Amino acid sequence: MSSAERTKTASSGGFSIDFKALGPFLALVGLFILGTAINEAFLSGGNLSNIFTRAAFIGIIAVGATFVITAGGIDLSVGSMAAFISGAMIVVMNGLVATLGAGIETVLLGILLSIVLGVGAGAINGLVSTKGKIEAFIVTLGTMGIYRSLVTYMADGGTLSLDFDVRGFYRPVYYGDILGIPMPVIVFFGVAVAGYILLNMTPFGRKCFAIGSNEQVAQYSAINVDRIKTLTYVIQGLCVSLATIIYVPRLGSASSSTGVLWELEAIAAVIIGGTMLKGGYGRIWGTVVGAIMLTTIGNILNLTDAISNYLNGAVQGLIIIVAVFLQRGDWQRKKSK
Amino acid sequence: MTDAAVHAVNPGPDRPVRLSGRQISKSFGPAQVLFDVSIDLHAGEVHALLGENGAGKSTLVKILSGYHQPTGGELVLDNASVSFADSEAGEKHGVILIHQELNLAEQLTVEENIFLGREIKRGWFLDKAAMRAETARLMDQLQCDIDPRTRIRDLPVSDRQMVEIAKALSKKADILILDEPTAVLTGREVDILFDQIRRLREQGVAILYISHKLDEIKTLADRVTVLRDGRHIVTQPVADLEKDDMARLMVGRDIRQMFPERAVPDHADVVLSVRGLSVTGAVRDASFDLRRGEVLGFAGIVGAGRTALMEAIIGLRDRESGEIARNGAPVSIRSLQDAKKCGIAYLTKDRKGSGLLLNMDMRPNLTLLALEKFGRILIDRKAEEAALEKAIEAFDIRAADPKTKVGDFSGGNQQKLLLAKVMETDPDIVIIDEPTRGIDIGTKSQIYHFIGDLTNRGKSVILLSSEMPEMLGLSDRIAVMAAGHITGILEGNDRNEHEIMRHATGISGKQGVSVHE
Numbered sequence: 001m002s003s004a005e006r007t008k009t010a011s012s013g014g015f016s017i018d019f020k021a022l023g024p025f026l027a028l029v030g031l032f033i034l035g036t037a038i039n040e041a042f043l044s045g046g047n048l049s050n051i052f053t054r055a056a057f058i059g060i061i062a063v064g065a066t067f068v069i070t071a072g073g074i075d076l077s078v079g080s081m082a083a084f085i086s087g088a089m090i091v092v093m094n095g096l097v098a099t100l101g102a103g104i105e106t107v108l109l110g111i112l113l114s115i116v117l118g119v120g121a122g123a124i125n126g127l128v129s130t131k132g133k134i135e136a137f138i139v140t141l142g143t144m145g146i147y148r149s150l151v152t153y154m155a156d157g158g159t160l161s162l163d164f165d166v167r168g169f170y171r172p173v174y175y176g177d178i179l180g181i182p183m184p185v186i187v188f189f190g191v192a193v194a195g196y197i198l199l200n201m202t203p204f205g206r207k208c209f210a211i212g213s214n215e216q217v218a219q220y221s222a223i224n225v226d227r228i229k230t231l232t233y234v235i236q237g238l239c240v241s242l243a244t245i246i247y248v249p250r251l252g253s254a255s256s257s258t259g260v261l262w263e264l265e266a267i268a269a270v271i272i273g274g275t276m277l278k279g280g281y282g283r284i285w286g287t288v289v290g291a292i293m294l295t296t297i298g299n300i301l302n303l304t305d306a307i308s309n310y311l312n313g314a315v316q317g318l319i320i321i322v323a324v325f326l327q328r329g330d331w332q333r334k335k336s337k
Numbered sequence: 338m339t340d341a342a343v344h345a346v347n348p349g350p351d352r353p354v355r356l357s358g359r360q361i362s363k364s365f366g367p368a369q370v371l372f373d374v375s376i377d378l379h380a381g382e383v384h385a386l387l388g389e390n391g392a393g394k395s396t397l398v399k400i401l402s403g404y405h406q407p408t409g410g411e412l413v414l415d416n417a418s419v420s421f422a423d424s425e426a427g428e429k430h431g432v433i434l435i436h437q438e439l440n441l442a443e444q445l446t447v448e449e450n451i452f453l454g455r456e457i458k459r460g461w462f463l464d465k466a467a468m469r470a471e472t473a474r475l476m477d478q479l480q481c482d483i484d485p486r487t488r489i490r491d492l493p494v495s496d497r498q499m500v501e502i503a504k505a506l507s508k509k510a511d512i513l514i515l516d517e518p519t520a521v522l523t524g525r526e527v528d529i530l531f532d533q534i535r536r537l538r539e540q541g542v543a544i545l546y547i548s549h550k551l552d553e554i555k556t557l558a559d560r561v562t563v564l565r566d567g568r569h570i571v572t573q574p575v576a577d578l579e580k581d582d583m584a585r586l587m588v589g590r591d592i593r594q595m596f597p598e599r600a601v602p603d604h605a606d607v608v609l610s611v612r613g614l615s616v617t618g619a620v621r622d623a624s625f626d627l628r629r630g631e632v633l634g635f636a637g638i639v640g641a642g643r644t645a646l647m648e649a650i651i652g653l654r655d656r657e658s659g660e661i662a663r664n665g666a667p668v669s670i671r672s673l674q675d676a677k678k679c680g681i682a683y684l685t686k687d688r689k690g691s692g693l694l695l696n697m698d699m700r701p702n703l704t705l706l707a708l709e710k711f712g713r714i715l716i717d718r719k720a721e722e723a724a725l726e727k728a729i730e731a732f733d734i735r736a737a738d739p740k741t742k743v744g745d746f747s748g749g750n751q752q753k754l755l756l757a758k759v760m761e762t763d764p765d766i767v768i769i770d771e772p773t774r775g776i777d778i779g780t781k782s783q784i785y786h787f788i789g790d791l792t793n794r795g796k797s798v799i800l801l802s803s804e805m806p807e808m809l810g811l812s813d814r815i816a817v818m819a820a821g822h823i824t825g826i827l828e829g830n831d832r833n834e835h836e837i838m839r840h841a842t843g844i845s846g847k848q849g850v851s852v853h854e
Contacts, residue, residue, distance in 0.1 A: 197715075201715045201716055202714065202715055202716060203708045203709065203711075203712070203713070203716060206701060206704075206705070206708060206716060207708070209694075209697070209701065210694055210701070210705055213694045213695075213696050213697065214690075214691075214694055214695070216690060216691040217690075217691055217692060217693060217694050217705075218705075219653075219673070219691070220653075220673065220683070220685055220691040220692065221673075221705040221706045221758075222672075222673040222674045222676075222677045222706055223705075224672075224674060280694075280696055281696070
């Protein structure tokens with residue numbers, strides 16, 4: 001094939017808008033236009049900062065979920081895991097105040113605990129599903145129940161509250177900013193960049209794609225399928241722990257209702273972003289946009305009286321279905337026929 | 338028409354024309370794949386359709402059976418112009434296409450598949466007894482020993498093919514199109530299939546038969562139509578054409594030499610030796626040596642344990658016992674990763690199921706097995722691109738656009754890519770399982786020459802094949818397996834079809850014979 005032909009093929013593909021790649025971005029732009037039309041205050045710095053900060057929790061978890069789903073798995077336990085880790089952090093930090101005081105040591109140990117628990121919980125999900133040959137859906141459904149009831153047990157059915165002095169010291173991790181950018185947004189961005197590099201530019205990421213698109217081909221390509229899959233759950237656990245680290249100082253409390261339905265919001269963000277639920281294709285930037293979209297919908301409903309805020313879930317659900325329909329691209333082909 | 342006897346049994350084209358395609362053209366987007374192709378199918382005739390991969394055979398039969406609509410030309414059924422809106426419309430008129438990739442619901446049973454969508458009912462309920470009886474009758478007619486209650490996923494591919502044929506029979510097909518039906522069948526099954534096809538022909542069924550195997554066409558077909566690059570080349574009685582003629586018409590040039598010229602290695606070093614290898618339920622006490630630069634063939638009927646033996650060597654299956662040595666030193670291979678480190682590569686026979694990522698383009702496929710070569714921390718995309726360019730050149734992979742998903746490639750190009758993928762690891766020993774299944778003759782010859790090049794560069798090849806010509810044309814020695822045992826390793830003049838069959842059926846050779854040191 002000559003190079004002239006090659007350019008021709010490449011450019012002819014560029015004329016039509018690639019909805020698969022640009023879809024989530026266009027939808028987000030649309031939402032922003034809608035938001036501005038409804039209320040001028042939508043585009044104010046304070047409101048935007050609010051949207052991105054709120055999106056950070058789900059967004060960070062969803063970056064991890066992108067790995068799991070790309071490699072053909074699913075993790076339903078992330079919401080409960082976040083609640084459990086929050087609870088454990090609070091209990092341990094409160095306990096450390098007596099010996100270490102409400103300073104940096106206590107907070108750092110709390111953070112370390114969060115990371116250990118996140119990585120450990122992810123490893124359990126991964127190892128049980130791969131070595132035990134149990135479907136990830138079942139395994140994580142089980143661990144979801146386990147973590148949820150553990151946090152309820154730790155809180156004795158009520159709410160765990162962080163020691164007041166520790167909360168004061170820990171506060172800037174959520175409420176602080178660097179050059180005006182809120183901390184959660186910085187962490188979110190950092191996780192997204194790291195996730196993008198890992199998924200798209202490293203052998204590990206390539207292997208995730210391979211396993212998700214055909215596990216047997218991956219196995220015949222000398223890929224240690226069990227190890228890679230387990231690692232995706234470990235990454236998911238690590239992301240949950242990072243999200244928890246910035247979540248705990250926000251409210252300074254954890255209860256059995258912490259992180260409820262986060263797993264579904266995270267999966268929704270991943271799917272809106274164009275990652276395929278059956279695996280084999282994943283996009284970190286799509287996931288980031290998906291998480292921001294979900295938060296934006298709630299925010300817009302807050303700014304308008306036209307639709308009740310109680311219908312937030314219904315609008316989100318609609319958006320998820322429409323997004324996937326548009327990405328499939330079938331409707332474009334049908335139209336051109 | 339020298340062979341009058343053949344012609345007496347083969348009904349000629351004097352029978353009425355059932356289905357014709359007239360000046361059929363077809364384009365997919367900007368790409369035209371068929372140009373004014375005409376073909377007539379007569380009642381009581383087996384009409385062979387011959388062409389290389391990508392010649393347009395599959396597209397043509399899909400148009401004839403209603404799966405695709407032609408962009409030009411018309412279909413004529415029993416002298417009346419007709420158009421099939423979809424394959425269902427085609428089936429209503431008795432035109433049935435049996436696909437190369439079988440269309441069976443794997444979770445359902447044989448009887449459920451045969452009556453899928455047209456179940457026999459009694460009142461509101463399914464009449465399972467009637468369906469079972471009818472299925473059993475069809476299986477009987479096909480001389481197949483398949484229980485109607487077996488699930489498709491538990492059947493070997495060859496039995497699935499028979500189920501497809503039984504399904505077509507039960508639909509009262511009187512124009513039957515078979516797309517490479519023998520690609521996955523064993524010799525005995527091919528014979529049964531041919532008997533069935535001949536019987537259908539006697540009953541006046543018009544049969545269009547696609548195959549790459551010239552032998553089959555010679556023995557079975559009455560007339561042959563050759564397509565090349567989407568154009569009709571010739572339609573002639575099979576008796577008028579020799580196999581060489583057909584090959585030349587198909588390829589458009591002479592295939593000078595099907596198999597490569599190779600210097601047969603003499604007393605070369607043993608690079609791999611296997612001793613007393615057993616796999617529970619599949620292989621018993623297998624021992625053999627592989628020398629540098631040789632092609633060691635493994636022959637045997639399906640189920641003789643050849644694939645199981647190879648999978649055990651490369652660590653994909655658990656070994657019950659046995660030792661493996663590389664260059665005289667014992668090695669422990671427990672996974673494909675270990676095999677790769679020992680310089681052993683395996684080319685699967687299932688290129689779609691376990692060979693290539695069909696939803697991706699060439700680049701990630703090529704480098705997947707040797708990913709560490711392209712960077713441990715970050716993948717070096719430029720190195721990948723360079724490797725791809727080299728592979729496309731070296732293995733003559735013909736893809737219009739490098740961004741095409743490999744699932745849309747022809748079988749030949751997929752096989753070349755798979756070979757390129759495996760060679761990225763630069764192995765010393767390549768185990769190749771069915772290198773040319775479903776591949777046209779021109780590409781076959783190319784792949785044979787690639788294999789020849791490997792051995793000339795000092796690599797050793799283990800070849801598993803159910804195609805006798807390639808087994809004989811490529812192998813220096815041939816190990817024959819029967820029922821899990823290596824029944825003999827044939828060398829020199831013993832390498833012939835007769836001896837192979839004797840060993841494969843257990844007439845010759847001791848069960849469990851070992852190679853002598």
